Amino acid sequence: MPQASVRGTSAYYSASVQAFLATPFDEVIGRLTMADPHRALESTQKLAWAEELQLLREALSGLDVEAALFLEFDVPRLGSRIDAVVIAGPVVIPVEFKCGEKVFTTAGYNQAWDYGLDLKNFHLASHKAPIFPVLVATRARSGDAGWETPHVDGVRPPRKVAPRELRQAIADALRDANGPVIDADSWGRSPYQPTPTIVEAARALYSRHSVQAITRNDAGAKNLQITSGTVEEIIERSRENREKAIIYVTGVPGAGKTLVGLNVATQRRDFGETRAVFLSGNGPLVAVLQEALTRDEYRRQNGAMRKGAIRQQVKPFIQNVHHFRDDGVRDPAAPGDHVVIFDEAQRAWNREKTADFMKRRKGRADFDQSESEFLISYLDRHDAWAVIVCLVGGGQEIHTGEAGISAWLDAVARRFPHWRTYLSPDLSASEYGAGTSIAEMSASGHLVQDQRLHLSTSMRSFRSEKVSAFVKALLDCDEEGARDMLREVVARYPVIATRDLALAKQWIRDQARGSEQYGLVASSQALRLKPHAIDVRVSVDPIHWFLGDPEDTRSSYYLEDAATEFQVQGLEVDWACVTWDADLRRIDGQWRYHAFRGDAWTNVKQRDRQRYLLNAYRVLLTRARQGMVIFVPPGDRRDPTRLPGFYDETFGYLRDVGVPVL
Numbered sequence: 001m002p003q004a005s006v007r008g009t010s011a012y013y014s015a016s017v018q019a020f021l022a023t024p025f026d027e028v029i030g031r032l033t034m035a036d037p038h039r040a041l042e043s044t045q046k047l048a049w050a051e052e053l054q055l056l057r058e059a060l061s062g063l064d065v066e067a068a069l070f071l072e073f074d075v076p077r078l079g080s081r082i083d084a085v086v087i088a089g090p091v092v093i094p095v096e097f098k099c100g101e102k103v104f105t106t107a108g109y110n111q112a113w114d115y116g117l118d119l120k121n122f123h124l125a126s127h128k129a130p131i132f133p134v135l136v137a138t139r140a141r142s143g144d145a146g147w148e149t150p151h152v153d154g155v156r157p158p159r160k161v162a163p164r165e166l167r168q169a170i171a172d173a174l175r176d177a178n179g180p181v182i183d184a185d186s187w188g189r190s191p192y193q194p195t196p197t198i199v200e201a202a203r204a205l206y207s208r209h210s211v212q213a214i215t216r217n218d219a220g221a222k223n224l225q226i227t228s229g230t231v232e233e234i235i236e237r238s239r240e241n242r243e244k245a246i247i248y249v250t251g252v253p254g255a256g257k258t259l260v261g262l263n264v265a266t267q268r269r270d271f272g273e274t275r276a277v278f279l280s281g282n283g284p285l286v287a288v289l290q291e292a293l294t295r296d297e298y299r300r301q302n303g304a305m306r307k308g309a310i311r312q313q314v315k316p317f318i319q320n321v322h323h324f325r326d327d328g329v330r331d332p333a334a335p336g337d338h339v340v341i342f343d344e345a346q347r348a349w350n351r352e353k354t355a356d357f358m359k360r361r362k363g364r365a366d367f368d369q370s371e372s373e374f375l376i377s378y379l380d381r382h383d384a385w386a387v388i389v390c391l392v393g394g395g396q397e398i399h400t401g402e403a404g405i406s407a408w409l410d411a412v413a414r415r416f417p418h419w420r421t422y423l424s425p426d427l428s429a430s431e432y433g434a435g436t437s438i439a440e441m442s443a444s445g446h447l448v449q450d451q452r453l454h455l456s457t458s459m460r461s462f463r464s465e466k467v468s469a470f471v472k473a474l475l476d477c478d479e480e481g482a483r484d485m486l487r488e489v490v491a492r493y494p495v496i497a498t499r500d501l502a503l504a505k506q507w508i509r510d511q512a513r514g515s516e517q518y519g520l521v522a523s524s525q526a527l528r529l530k531p532h533a534i535d536v537r538v539s540v541d542p543i544h545w546f547l548g549d550p551e552d553t554r555s556s557y558y559l560e561d562a563a564t565e566f567q568v569q570g571l572e573v574d575w576a577c578v579t580w581d582a583d584l585r586r587i588d589g590q591w592r593y594h595a596f597r598g599d600a601w602t603n604v605k606q607r608d609r610q611r612y613l614l615n616a617y618r619v620l621l622t623r624a625r626q627g628m629v630i631f632v633p634p635g636d637r638r639d640p641t642r643l644p645g646f647y648d649e650t651f652g653y654l655r656d657v658g659v660p661v662l
Contacts, residue, residue, distance in 0.1 A: 003513065011085070012036065014071035014188050017060045020069045025053050033074060046098040051138060051626030052083060055097070059166040065089040065174060068184030075118050075203050077194035079296065082115045086170060087187055090179035092119060092126050093170060095134045096158075102139040104160040109135055112158035113514030118194070120155050125190030129182060131159040132173040136166055147172055150642050151513070161341040162563045197572055197625070199546065201259050202289050204294045205266040206317070223455055224256045228263045230452040234422055235276075235339055235387050244380065246388045246412060248345075248405070248423040251455030252468050257391040258285075258570060260455070261341040264389065268339060269317055276339035276389075279321040282345050283410070283540035284568040286320050291543045293318070323346075325375060329362060334381035344570065345390035348372040373411035380416060392427065409437035421447045424454035467493060472620045474657065476612055481656040490660075494627040498662035501579075503534050504631045505559045507662055508575045511627060518575035519545065521623055523616045524564040526581030528641050529594040532633065534562045534579060544565045565616040576624035580632045582646035584617055586653045600641065629662065630654060 012035035014029060020028070029049050056069065067088035068495050072081040086093040096112040098105070116133035119126040132147065143160040147169075150156045161169045196204060214328045231247055238245045251257045265278040280286050294311045301310070321342060328335065342348070349357070349371040358367035369377070379386040392405050407428070412419050421441060428438050441447045466488045473481035489495060496513070498504050508518045522529060529536070540561045541554060548555030556563070556573060582601060583594050593604035593613050603611055621628070632651040635644030655661055 010074035010192060011070035017063055018067055019065040021057060021061060025050060028053055051099050052097045055163050055166060056084060059170060063088065070188060075115065077122065077196045077200055078114060078118060079203050079207060087182050087184040088170065089174050089181055090130060091177045092129045092131045092172050093134060093135060093173055094119060098137045100139055101137040104135060104137050104140065109158055110515045116155045117514055120153055122194040123190060123192050125187040130177040130179060131155045134169055135160050136163060138163055147176055170326050196571065198258055199288060199292045202262055202293060205262050206293050223457060224259065226452050227455055228260050230450060231260065231264055231389055238385050242384045242387045243420055244418065245422060246422045248390045248391065248392050248427055248523040249453050250392045250424050250426045255455035256454060256455055257393065258325055260341050261343055261389060261391050265341055266318060275337060276341055277337045278318045278341045279324050280343035281321045282344060282570050283320060284567045286318055288542050288546050288571060289318050290314050292547060316474050326372060328378035328512045335378060338382060338385060339387045340379060341389040343391045345408060346391055346392050348407060350407060370407050373415065376411055376416055406437040409441060413441050417446065422450055422453060424451055425449050471618060475618055479657055486658045488526040495659050496629040496662045497651065497659045498629060498631055499634045499651060501631050503662050504577050504629045507629050508577050511575050515558060516574040519573045519618045520559045520562040520577045521565060521568055522562035522579040523581060523583055523620065524566060525583040525613060526579060529579055529581050536562055536564055538568050546571060565619040569619050572623050572625055574626045576628040578620050578628055578630045580630055580650060584613055585646050585650040
């Protein structure tokens with residue numbers, strides 16, 4: 001049992017309950033205070049600790065099992081700390097105190113539930129343990145009479161307790177729980193292996209956590225750390241040798257390419273000449289991340305700084321690539337940054353789209369470069385060294401005019417042969433469309449292939465790493481492959497199909513616990529979902545959709561506004577309700593592509609537009625971290641634009657590959 005702080009623990013204080021009861025409060029508070037010397041403590045925090053310690057002493061006195069107490073247990077994925085965790089017998093009891101509060105708020109309840117779920121999902125020693133979260137309102141007179149039935153994963157809904165009820169809640173948990181006794185010393189040293197959302201990751205990294213602290217510690221996450229380290233090595237080598245380099249980081253959907261870029265950018269945001277800037281052409285992603293970081297920093301500073309001033313500090317760190325490009329058009333000087341990270345680099349515009357934009361919007365009729373070629377030329381203005389990091393996704397092009405990654409490779413080969421190119425061998429895979437360009441560059445001697453630059457494991461869904469492989473097989477019409485993958489997926493990641501939207505919404509609400517986010521998504525071409533009160537022509541504000549509270553009618557939680565592939569690409573929710581319209585339909589075993597024009601569906605014949613439509617569904621089907629329900633409308637024989645035949649085979653295909661029907 002831990003007699004003092006457990007070596008390697010994530011808690012500010014840890015001890016056996018026996019040792020805790022024998023230690024004066026002042027000593028415990030002193031250890032809590034000294035655990036983080038950089039943290040500015042207000043007197044209210046010390047008073048809160050004193051109140052919590054008194055309540056814990058009363059609740060834990062006379063406990064008839066070996067037990068341990070961990071105070072201020074770090075949860076970096078959520079950017080917070082659990083007030084207390086009691087390890088007693090076979091159970092884990094995270095306790096959230098709300099000092100001075102008379103009522104149990106929804107926010108406090110969800111916070112306690114989030115802590116329980118976070119331990120269950122991401123703390124290795126808690127995976128198989130029964131977890132009993134507790135919410136204490138220190139001025140409440142009474143709380144819940146007992147514990148509710150546990151979820152299938154063993155996490156109980158949080159129990160609301162008044163101070164005098166905490167002892168009984170712990171006793172009831174010990175009575176109701178089964179399983180082996182937990183070794184508290186091992187539990188405290190057990191690794192925390194989170195898989196944060198991109199918003200959570202950006203918040204944690206921006207607040208000075210490392211990528212190691214906020215990611216899992218298994219093979220997939222080690223790959224993530226290795227890839228980040230490899231990019232850092234190349235940047236330092238280029239700086240020391242005064243060279244110019246372009247790095248291509250590839251990975252399966254959800255593997256953490258954006259996380260690699262954010263990690264490099266945050267680690268280097270105060271590096272002077274080697275400072276890095278994170279750029280994305282994904283407007284919703286940039287807007288959501290900028291707003292999330294602004295709100296988080298504002299909260300951390302307790303209003304000491306105006307939100308507008310904080311936003312101005314955040315913006316140089318995460319920028320819209322088009323604004324960065326336009327700065328280079330206006331000013332002939334080199335950019336202030338030597339290290340530039342381009343997220344989803346394959347989405348850079350081709351020459352035709354860029355030239356058309358420059359002529360119409362910037363008055364530059366003579367512009368004849370692709371976006372990627374111009375961006376390289378912008379960094380090439382540096383006399384000494386520069387590094388471009390291209391984060392490359394396969395099968396993610398959803399806009400017309402997106403050139404693909406070959407445009408970057410061709411620009412280097414044709415105009416910038418003095419730049420060294422680093423890429424993973426996987427960039428030659430078919431979904432990246434770069435095989436020919438790579439073969440042509442190999443003869444230059446400036447190309448280095450490095451397997452460490454590929455992320456092979458999806459980490460978006462911590463419940464199953466095979467979701468992206470299942471979706472790929474499904475969309476590739478590989479029925480047997482999809483069936484095999486689904487068998488591996490559904491054990492921990494539910495995938496459900498239904499033809500009743502009301503049932504789909506109820507199912508997804510029933511799955512979510514705590515502050516787990518759920519939302520409705522649809523293809524931007526799904527124009528005949530209006531009879532189901534889904535109108536994709538209504539523009540969704542991604543900031544409100546992703547960051548709004550459950551009470552905000554504009555938020556994803558309301559399941560009223562469907563976000564399209566353009567609003568959700570690069571972002572994610574815990575649970576997704578994917579709506580499948582007749583724009584992509586299964587006919588005679590093949591996909592058929594359609595666009596709704598006027599009052600009828602028309603065939604989409606252009607290969608690029610077909611690819612964009614298929615990729616739209618690839619994006620939608622890979623947005624959920626924990627599970628999804630797929631709604632395929634039943635159609636209506638009275639409506640020629642929604643005939644059942646437009647939908648039936650698609651639904652049958654899902655059913656035939658093994659998707660359970662709701």
